[in-house]
Amino acid sequence: xxxxxxxxxxxxxxxxxxxxxxxxxxxxxxxxxxxxxxxxxxxxxxxxxxxxxxxxxxxxxxxxxxxxxxxxxxxxxxxxxxxxxxxxxxxxxxxxxxxxxxxxxxxxxxxxxxxxxxxxxxxxxxxxxxxxxxxxxxxxxxxxxxxxxxxxxxxxxxxxxxxxxxxxxxxxxxxxxxxxxxxxxxxxxxxxxxxxxxxxxxxxxxxxxxxxxxxxxxxxxxxxxxxxxxxxxxxxxxxxxxxxxxxxxxxxxxxxxxxxxxxxxxxxxxxxxxxxxxxxxx
Amino acid sequence: xxxxxxxxxxxxxxxxxxxxxxxxxxxxxxxxxxxxxxxxxxxxxxxxxxxxxxxxxxxxxxxxxxxxxxxxxxxxxxxxxxxxxxxxxxxxxxxxxxxxxxxxxxxxxxxxxxxxxxxxxxxxxxxxxxxxxxxxxxxxxxxxxxxxxxxxxxxxxxxxxxxxxxxxxxxxxxxxxxxxxxxxxxxxxxxxxxxxxxxxxxxxxx
Amino acid sequence: xxxxxxxxxxxxxxxxxxxxxxxxxxxxxxxxxxxxxxxxxxxxxxxxxxxxxxxxxxxxxxxxxxxxxxxxxxxxxxxxxxxxxxxxxxxxxxxxxxxxxxxxxxxxxxxxxxxxxxxxxxxxxxxxxxxxxxxxxxxxxxxxxxxxxxxxxxxxxxxxxxxxxxxxxxxxxxxxxxxxxxxxxxxxxxxxxxxxxxxxxxxxxx
Numbered sequence: 001x002x003x004x005x006x007x008x009x010x011x012x013x014x015x016x017x018x019x020x021x022x023x024x025x026x027x028x029x030x031x032x033x034x035x036x037x038x039x040x041x042x043x044x045x046x047x048x049x050x051x052x053x054x055x056x057x058x059x060x061x062x063x064x065x066x067x068x069x070x071x072x073x074x075x076x077x078x079x080x081x082x083x084x085x086x087x088x089x090x091x092x093x094x095x096x097x098x099x100x101x102x103x104x105x106x107x108x109x110x111x112x113x114x115x116x117x118x119x120x121x122x123x124x125x126x127x128x129x130x131x132x133x134x135x136x137x138x139x140x141x142x143x144x145x146x147x148x149x150x151x152x153x154x155x156x157x158x159x160x161x162x163x164x165x166x167x168x169x170x171x172x173x174x175x176x177x178x179x180x181x182x183x184x185x186x187x188x189x190x191x192x193x194x195x196x197x198x199x200x201x202x203x204x205x206x207x208x209x210x211x212x213x214x215x216x217x218x219x220x221x222x223x224x225x226x227x228x229x230x231x232x233x234x235x236x237x238x239x240x241x242x243x244x245x246x247x248x249x250x251x252x253x254x255x256x257x258x259x260x261x262x263x264x265x266x267x268x269x270x271x272x273x274x275x276x277x278x279x280x281x282x
Numbered sequence: 283x284x285x286x287x288x289x290x291x292x293x294x295x296x297x298x299x300x301x302x303x304x305x306x307x308x309x310x311x312x313x314x315x316x317x318x319x320x321x322x323x324x325x326x327x328x329x330x331x332x333x334x335x336x337x338x339x340x341x342x343x344x345x346x347x348x349x350x351x352x353x354x355x356x357x358x359x360x361x362x363x364x365x366x367x368x369x370x371x372x373x374x375x376x377x378x379x380x381x382x383x384x385x386x387x388x389x390x391x392x393x394x395x396x397x398x399x400x401x402x403x404x405x406x407x408x409x410x411x412x413x414x415x416x417x418x419x420x421x422x423x424x425x426x427x428x429x430x431x432x433x434x435x436x437x438x439x440x441x442x443x444x445x446x447x448x449x450x451x452x453x454x455x456x457x458x459x460x461x462x463x464x465x466x467x468x469x470x471x472x473x474x475x476x477x478x479x480x481x482x483x484x485x486x487x488x
Numbered sequence: 489x490x491x492x493x494x495x496x497x498x499x500x501x502x503x504x505x506x507x508x509x510x511x512x513x514x515x516x517x518x519x520x521x522x523x524x525x526x527x528x529x530x531x532x533x534x535x536x537x538x539x540x541x542x543x544x545x546x547x548x549x550x551x552x553x554x555x556x557x558x559x560x561x562x563x564x565x566x567x568x569x570x571x572x573x574x575x576x577x578x579x580x581x582x583x584x585x586x587x588x589x590x591x592x593x594x595x596x597x598x599x600x601x602x603x604x605x606x607x608x609x610x611x612x613x614x615x616x617x618x619x620x621x622x623x624x625x626x627x628x629x630x631x632x633x634x635x636x637x638x639x640x641x642x643x644x645x646x647x648x649x650x651x652x653x654x655x656x657x658x659x660x661x662x663x664x665x666x667x668x669x670x671x672x673x674x675x676x677x678x679x680x681x682x683x684x685x686x687x688x689x690x691x692x693x694x
Contacts, residue, residue, distance in 0.1 A: 042370055042371055042374060042394065042396060043394055043395040043396030044395050044396070045396075046395070086396060086397075088396045088397070128393055129394065129395060131448050131449055132377050132378050132381065132393055132394070133374060135377040135381060135445070135448055136370065136373040136374040136376070136377040137373075138446035139377055139380070139437065139445065139446070140368070142437040142439070143437075144365075144436055144437050144438065145435070145436045145437075145438070146365040147354065147358070147365040148351035148438075149339075149348045149349060149350065149438055150348060150349040150354070150357050150358075150497075150501045151297070151346070151348060151501070152294070152336055152347045152348060152349060152500040152501060152553075153297075153502065153503045153553075154294045154542055154553045154554060154555055155553065155554040156295045156554075156555055156563065156567075158554055158555075158557055159295070159559075159560045159564050159567075165615065166572060166573055166574050168574055168579065168582075168642075170643045170651075172579055173579045173582055173583050174583065174657055176580045176583055177579075177580065177583030177584070177587065177657060178657050178658065179576075179580070180580050180583065180584060180599060180600060181654065181657060181658055182658075183600075183601060184599060197586075197648040197649045198648060198649040200587065200589050200590075200648065201589065201634075201635070201648040201649070203589065203634075204589040204590045204621045204632075204634025205621075205634075207590050207621040207622035207634070208619070208621040208622065208634065210622065211621065211622055245625070246590065246624065246625075246632065262622055263625040287540075287541045288541070288559065288562045288563075290542075291541035291542065291555050291556070291559040291562065291563050292563055292566060294541065294542050294553075295555045295563045295566055296566055308565045308566050309565075310562075310565070334493075334496065335493045335496045335497035335500070336497065336500050347500075349500055349501050352489070353489070353493070356489075356494045356497060356514060356515065357497050357498060357501045357514075359514050359516070360498060360502055360514055
């Protein structure tokens with residue numbers, strides 16, 4: 001199909017001097033060929049260029065009236081086939097029609113200097129577009145990576161390489177946090193409570209200690225060596241963890257040892273208990 | 283160890299183009315050869331590989347070893363994925379940016395006579411072939427696009443002036459157009475031309 | 489085109505070791521050389537590169553061009569470029585984990601008001617600055633993150649409460665932060681100079 005459209009024009013393409021009494025050959029292309037029309041042409045300038053080039057015309061010498069007729073024939077055919085046409089094609093048709101109608105009017109020499117001849121504008125645009133179109137084709141022919149030239153890939157995995165990691169300054173981190181705090185203050189529903197940092201740290205430590213343990217004795221969460229301050233920190237951490245439902249503090253019966261376990265293990269224990277009781281009922 | 287040997291190893295190991303300066307800086311600080319020595323080594327390596335299937339090629343962002351294009355027929359068969367194909371619209375947009383930079387999207391559309399899809403600009407930006415170099419001080423402050431070194435690298439050239447030269451656009455004189463039309467196509471100016479072509483839209487919308 | 493030339497190009501372009509058989513199969517079906525020719529080409533190439541800084545080496549899974557290990561000392565510096573800086577998002581995430589631990593990723597997102605990429609958490613885990621201390625008993629059992637001993641070591645503190653309090657952070661301005669840390673922990677002032685000196689390569693060459 002593409003070949004049909006792109007084929008050099010038949011004898012009728014002899015333009016200079018020859019009148020056009022018949023529709024361009026293109027219009028006898030089967031309709032489905034025209035459906036590739038929009039893919040084939042990159043817009044109205046491209047179509048115009050095609051019409052000009054297929055007749056071996058010089059852009060500067062194009063017979064505007066004839067090219068206009070051919071162009072509009074094309075556009076009409078598109079209309080008949082109900083193919084969706086980009087607005088640009090219609091704008092160009094209007095421009096061509098305008099140029100043609102101007103040419104039919106008698107010349108007013110004094111007015112000519114004031115506004116540019118629309119033909120000149122069109123011709124300049126066609127030239128500019130053709131230049132770019134050719135340049136694009138030449139760029140396409142340049143040897144390009146992935147198609148014509150290929151990266152070499154030499155193995156370097158055997159080399160001993162130490163990957164350096166980015167450095168962070170504490171002040172950078174604190175400044176970043178300052179921004180967070182400012183943002184949080186603006187959103188009133190968030191509140192960053194001000195527990196002492198040692199408490200938050202201890203909370204994480206206690207959770208980590210509980211990991212993999214069924215439960216720990218309450219007393220095991222305190223270290224005598226830390227003194228009174230350490231005990232207070234641990235105690236506050238346990239309370240905070242309880243409040244945030246991250247741990248459970250349990251005492252199976254009065255005066256028994258208080259135990260602490262991670263919230264997860266509690267859920268598992270309950271499941272076990274339910275299974276057991278079900279078994280008993282059964 | 284010979285400088286040339288080290289330079290060659292560095293250029294083989296680097297997975298990107300390297301300038302002579304960058305090669306120099308790979309050497310430990312106290313052992314860095316002069317730039318002239320680095321350059322001499324590079325030139326010698328280029329000569330060494332002249333007859334081999336790989337070459338040390340100078341690109342916009344430095345020197346890179348690559349398989350010569352004469353071998354693409356065989357080497358391309360190594361990869362299951364076909365190399366990306368670029369549409370005419372994309373190549374034309376790229377050409378306009380390359381030859382007319384800095385340009386806005388509007389400028390591109392003026393030259394091509396059709397709108398430019400955002401997909402095309404997006405693809406060019408993602409491939410890092412073009413970038414927004416500035417903004418035009420008109421309403422909307424549209425981005426002005428220019429090409430990058432990666433674009434030159436990809437097409438195996440070192441500078442924009444190695445692109446194919448644009449054919450010159452002839453200056454035109456409107457009176458010439460009239461003359462040439464009048465001389466060569468006398469029939470085109472007669473009124474019989476007005477026939478059916480004057481009402482394209484009425485017909486087209488039927 | 490000579491067989492050796494094509495084989496060499498294929499081995500340079502392949503991103504993996506290639507057996508002689510695999511090399512043969514890269515040739516178009518009707519042009520495939522005999523295995524003996526392929527093997528002869530490979531042997532010739534190995535000989536050609538004997539004195540160069542790269543070599544064609546036979547590995548368990550095939551032939552692969554490698555930079556010779558003698559050049560490790562020079563070439564490895566290629567990959568030791570100054571590492572990129574961590575993003576603002578990463579620093580914020582790290583600070584939130586430090587000050588609000590134990591927290592889930594959801595908590596961090598709530599505080600920051602934007603989502604936290606898994607890449608950030610991954611990086612922090614890989615640097616061993618944070619760890620999963622437990623899981624929260626809500627649907628999905630998200631991990632609860634806390635800081636590590638390595639985090640304290642990296643920032644040269646012995647316990648978290650040596651960090652400025654929330655109130656102090658709010659009140660401080662940029663220069664004060666450095667000062668206040670410097671006063672409390674004079675050793676904390678990390679200067680960019682000290683980073684330069686511990687480039688691993690400098691150490692390696694000692």
